[in-house]
Amino acid sequence: MAKTKMQNLKMPVKEIKVLAYVLLLVFLALFLAGCYDAKEIDQEVYALVIGVDKGVNNAIRITFQVPTYKDGGQGGMGGGGGDGDNGTETGELDGTVVATVEAPSLIEAINILNATSNRMISLSHAKMLVFSEEYAREGVGRYIEPLARFREVRELMRVVVCRGKAEDFIKENKPVISQNIAKDIELSYLQSQNTGYFRDVFFTEFYIDLLSPYGQPTAIYAGVNEFDQMLDSEPGLSAPPKTYLDIKPGLIPRKGGNKKDLFGTAVFDGDRMVGSLNPEETRFFLMSIGEFERSYFTLEDQNKPGYIYVLEVTAVSKPRIKARIADGVPVIDLSLELDADLASIQSRINYEKSDLIEGFEAYLESYFQKGIKNTIEKTQKEFGTDIFQFGKKIAGNFRTIQEFEEYNWLKHYPEAEINVNVKVNVRRSGYFYETHHIFSTKLE
C-alpha cells in the first residue's frame, strides 16, 4: 500500500531522505558557524560621541560617550544645569558613560576600551566626532582615514571642532530636556536649519571635501560654555544693542541648560584647521553655499540708531554661481535671492509700506551683499581656503581632470574676483501692517 502511494508522489522516498540529510547537515553547519557575526544588542555598547585630543603618553587621546542600559538614567530633569558634576570616577553622567583612553590609533583605542570595559564598543551609531581645536590645527588627516575605511563608523556622524579639550566638551554633552541622549544630539543638529549659526557637517561631506580639488572642508565649531560670561549688572549701566555676534563658542553670555555651544564654523585648509567663522559669517557662508534655510537677523535701524528691527530671513532658492577665467583671473559671480519677513520694528517706522519698502530692500540687499563679500574676503585673505566650493564651478572651465588638477584651484582661490549680487524681497510683516506710535506724555 505504502509502496504504491510513494510511487504516486513526485519524489521517491530515498531522494527525500538524502535531501533531508543534506539539509540537516547544511543547517547544522550554518548554525554552528553562522553565529560568527551574531552579536546581541546588549553585548555591545554604542558610542554616540567620539572625541579626539592630543595625547600625552601616546599619540592621541580618544573619548567615547556611550549610553548606559540602566533604567531611567540618572539625573532626571537637569533643570538648573551647571552643577559642575563632571562625572564620578566611572565617568558616569546622565544615562551615559564617558570614557577616555590614550592610544596610538582610534581603532586601537576601541580595542583597549573593549578589554577594560566589559562590553564591545561599537561605532555603528556614532553621531558626533569631536576634535579639539589644538589637535585640528595640527591636521586631522591621519586619523580621519581609518574612520572612513572602518566599516563600523557611520558616514552620517557630524564633525565638530571644539575649543578646549574634546574630553571636556563630551563631558558636558548631557541630555538636559530628557534622558534620551541620542535624540538630544540629533535634534541639536537640526538647529542649524533654524538658526544658521553653524553648518551641519556630515562626516562623509567632511571627508569628501578633504580629498576634494574643488574646495576645502569645514566643521562645526563648538565650545563649552562655563556660564561665566554673564557679568553682574551694575546700576546705571545700559548696554546698546549689539547686532553683530562676533562671539566664539563657549563665550556666549548665557546661563542654564546645556553647556555645549555649537556656534560658528571651523575652517580647514586640507586637513588642518586654519581659523573659524563667527556665527554671523557662518550665516553668510551658508547662504552662499545654498544650505541656509532660515534665521532671524537683528539689524540696527539705519534711520534710528539705538533701535533695532528683526527679520526672519528665508532662502528662496539655491544661489546661482557662475565662474569663468578671464585673463588668467578667475571671476565668480554669485547671485542669490532672499525673502525677509518683518518680525519686529522697534522704531515703529513702517518699512513695510510701499513708499518705504524699496529703499528698505535696497538697504538690506547691500547689507547682505557686504556681509557675504566680507566673509568671502576673509576666507580669501585670512585663510586662503575655498570653503565655498567655488571650484565646482571653476572646474567647468577645464576640459580634463589633469588640467584642472594642474591648475590647482585651491591655490588660485585667493586671487579670484568675486561678485556678489543679492536680491531681497520683504514679503510680509507679521500680524501688523502699519504700526501706530506710542502715546505718552513725552510726545515727540
Added chain:
Amino acid sequence: MKKEQSIFAKALNLITYKKTSRPETFVLPETDEKGNMSQNSNSQDKGKGGQDSKTLTQNQDKQNLSGKAGNGADEQRVTGVGLQKRRIPKKPLSPSQVKAAKAAADSEKTDEVKSDYDSNLEAIKQTFHLPENKDLIIREFKIGKKRKAFLCYLDGMADKNIINEYVLSPLLNMPGSVLPEGKSSALDLENIIETNDVKKLKSINKVTAEILKGNTALYVDGLDYILTCESIGFEKRGVETPKSEAIVKGPQEGFSENLRTNISLLRRIIRNKDLVTEFFEIGEQSSTTVAVVYLQNILNPAILNEVRRRLQSIKTDFLLSVGMLEELIEDNPYSIVPTILTTERPDRAAANIMEGRVAIIVDGSPIALIVPVTINALMHSSEDAGLKWYYTTGLRFIRFVAFATAVLLPGFYLALTTFNHEMIPTDLLIAIAKAKENVPFPTIVEVLLMELGFELIREAGVRIPGIIGNTLGIIGALILGEAAVSANIVSPVLIIIVAATGLSNFAIPNYSLAFGVRVLRFYFILAGAFLGFYGLALAAVLLVLMLVNLKSFGIPFLSIVAPRSKKGKDIVIRWPLWLQESRPDFLNPQDRQRQPEITRQWAQEDPNKQVPAPSDSKE
C-alpha cells in the same frame, strides 16, 4: 544493490545521482493569445477538447437517464468494479488490490442475479454478512398474496416512510387478479412502484452499491433483475453559516456534509444548463462519491481532462475527507503553500466555477476544492466582490502586509538584533538594549520561546471546549506575555513582535495558507538567526524559486507574476466590476469574455427613457 556493501559504498550511494523516473508534469497547452473571444481560439485543443466535451455530454445524458445517484460508469459494462481495477499494467499489485481481485473472482459466480428467489435472497444475505449484521432489514412478503418478493434496505440510511407508502403499500395493495400468471412472467414493476427513481439491475454488486447508498432493493420471484427504488433518507446537518469564512455582506450559507445538498446549493447560484456534475467513486472500501462541478461551456477541456485523470487514477482504500483528496491530487504534495483552494462557501465556489475553474466536492465534507488556482486566490475573500472596489483593494493590501508580517517579522527582528544593529534607530536600539539587559537568553531563544508558546496557545485553544477555548487563548497569550516580561524571560519588544505576527497570521483569509505561513515563519527565523539579512535574502530566493516552480493543475502557481499572463482586473487591486471584462487569462477558458465592454448600459442611455416593468404578460 547488492546485499554486501561497505559503509563507504553506502555513503557514496547517498550522494551519487540515481536515475529516477519522474511523472511528466502536466502543463496547460498554450493557446493563441490573440484569439480570446471565441471558442475557436484554441485550435490545438479543439480536436481533443471538443471530443472530450462531446463524450462528456453523452455521458451526462446517459447518466441523467439512468438515474440520479448513479456514478459515471456505463450500465453496459457490467464487469465488476474490482475487475476493472485489476487491469493495471506492470505495477505490482498492492495488497488491497489483490484482495479486491480475489473478492471479485469469488463473486464472479454469484454476481449475476438469478431468477430464483432463494438464491438471490441468499446472495444478498451473504453479501451483507447476515445474520451477524443487524443493519440490513429484509422484508419478505407476497404480492397479491401470490408471488414471493422481498425488499431490503439499510436501517438508518433509508427513509422508512418512503418505503412504506410508495414501495410497500402499492405492492401489498395490488389485487392478486392483476398479477399475470406464471412464476417467471414479466411484471411491470416500474409502473407500480411510486418512487421517482427506479433502476433495473442485474448485478448483485451494483445492487449492493445502491443499498449502501440508502436505496431499497426489491426482488420479485421469477424476475432476472433486482429493482432498486430511491429511498435515501438519513440524518444530516442542515445548511448552516460557514464557520471559518464568515463574512458580513453576502450570503450566509455554507456547504454541508451532504453532497446532493451541496450541489443543489451551487445550482441555485448558477442556474445554467451547462453546469455539469460528474461523479467519481474513490476509495475501494469506502466508495466515497466525489463530485466534479464545472461549467461546460467555459472550462478549458484540458483542465477538466486533467482533473478526471487524477481523480480516476487514485487508488486508495478509504477517502475520509476533502483534505485527504486534496493531498492526493495536489501537483506537488511537498509544497509549503497549498495549491488548491478550499472553501466552505457555495457562493465562492460558484464564482470560481464561473471563472472557468473546477469545484471538487467530496461526499461527507462541507468543503469544496477549487482547482486550478494561483497565489492571489488564496488572498481573496468571498466578500471582496461585494464591497466597493477600493475598500476591497485596501483590505487586500492589508492582507498582503499581514502575509509579509506573519512570514518575515520575527526573522527580520532577529536579523536586525543579532547582526545588523546599525540599522535600528539609535533611540530604539538603546530602548531594546535596556529592556533586554536583564533577560538571560539570546534573542533567538526568546523568539523561539515566544513563537512556540504562541503556537501552543493556539493548539490548546482548539482543544479546549466551546467558547472558553477562544477566550482562554487570548487571555492566556496576554497573561503569559505579561508574566514573561515581568519575569525577565523575554523582552517586551518581542511580545509586540510575536503578537503582531500572530495577529497577522489570522488576517490571512485562507486556512491552509495560514498553516503554510506558520511553517515559513520558522524557516525565516532560522535563516535570520544563522546569517542575518544575508540569510533572509538567500531564504527569500529559495522560497520564490519554490513558488515559481509550483503548478496547480498545470497552471503555474505564480501566473500573476511569472510567467506573465495577460493582466487580470482582480488580482491584487480589485478593479470596479464593470471593468472586469475577461476571465483569468492563464486558465485559457473557452469563453474569455465575461461581459461586454459596456456593462452599465444605462449610463449611455437616455436618462428619461421609460422602461416598463419586466413582466411575463408581454403581448
Added chain:
Amino acid sequence: MVRIIKEGKFGFREAFALLTIMEITKIFYTSPHVIIKELGTAAWYATLISCLTSLLFFGLVYLLLKRFPGNDLYQVFEAATGPKLGKILILIFGVYFLYYAGVNMGEFTIILKVYSKRLTPTEILTVAFLFVLIAQAYVGLEGIARTAYVFFFFIMGGLLLIILLAIPAYELDYLKPWLGYGLDKTILIGILRSSAYDEIIVLAIIINSIHGLKNFKKVGITCLIFTGLTFSICLACILAAFQYTVASEHLSGMFQLSRIIYYSRFFQRVEAIFLFIWVFASLITVSLAFYMALSSYCRAFKINNHRPLLLPFAFLAFTVASWPDNVAEVLEIHVKLIRQYSFLILYFLPLLVLAWSLITGKKGGKASGENQNAKLENAGQGN
C-alpha cells in the same frame, strides 16, 4: 534517446529580466570603483560607449545567428566549424562561464565580508550561497528566469529607491571637468569595457528558450540599452555624491551611496535595502552563469541530464571562488579579466565563427538545424 536537457521556454519579460539582472549586478560590486578610478568624471558616459560597442557586437552575433536560423549559438558553432572544433568552442564558453560564476561569487563574498559579515569565514558564506545556487541550477533555466522576473522588480525598485533617496547628496558640479582624464582614454577604456556587457551573449545560447531570433533581437537591444542607461545613471550618481576622488576609494560605490541617505533622525540607515537587492541580484547572476557552464558541458558531451553534475560543478565553482588569496587578486586580475577582456572570448569567438562561415559559405536553415539535431541524436546513440 538523447535529448538535449530540457530548458523550458519563457517570454520576453522573463528573458529581459534575467539578462538585465545579470548585466546590472556588477554595479553593486567593484565595477564603479574601477571605472571611476580609470576614467574619473568621464565614467558615466564611458559606459555608454561600452554599451554602444556592445550593441555593435551584438548585431554581428545576430547576423551570425541569422545565417543559421533555428539554431542556437552552440549549434551554430558545430554547424559552422564542424563537431570537433565546435565542441572545443562550446567547452571554452563553458569554462568561461564557470570562471565567471566563481569569480563573481568570490567578489560577492569579499564585499559581503567587508561590509556585513566580518567574522564569518568565507567558506560559510560561500557554502550558503552555493546551496541556493545549486537549488536554482537544479530547477533549471526556466526556474531561474522566473525567479529573475520576480526579483527584477525588487532589484530595480531598490536601486531606484537608493538613487532617489540620495538626491540631497548629489552635486552635479562634481561631474566636471567633463572630459575626465582625456577623451582618448575614455573611448579606449569605454570600448574595452564593452566586456562588461558581454553577458548578453547568453541570449544567443538560450535563444531556443526565448522563442527565436525575433525575440532575441528585441530582448538583446532593449536589455543593452536599459543596462547602459542604468549604469550611466548609477555612475553619475556615485560621482555626483562622492566626487571622482572619494568614489575611486570605495569598494562598492552603490553601497556607500545607500549609507549616506539621511532624511531625519528616524529615516536613515537604509543599507538594508541594498543588502537585499544585492544578494538577490548576485544569486541570479551567478546561478545563471553556473547553469550556463553546466549546460555547455552537457551540450558538448551530449548529456541529457545536468543534475548529476551539480555537485561537481559547485565544487569547481567553489574552487574558483577561493582561488584568489586577497582582494587585490580578485580586483586586479580576475574581475579585470572579466569586465575588461572577456569580450575576446564572448564576442570574438562568435565573430570568428561568423567570418569562417562567411569564408566557407556555410549557411544553415531550419532543415539543417534539424539535421543537426538528428546528427546529435545519432551521435548520442553511438555513445
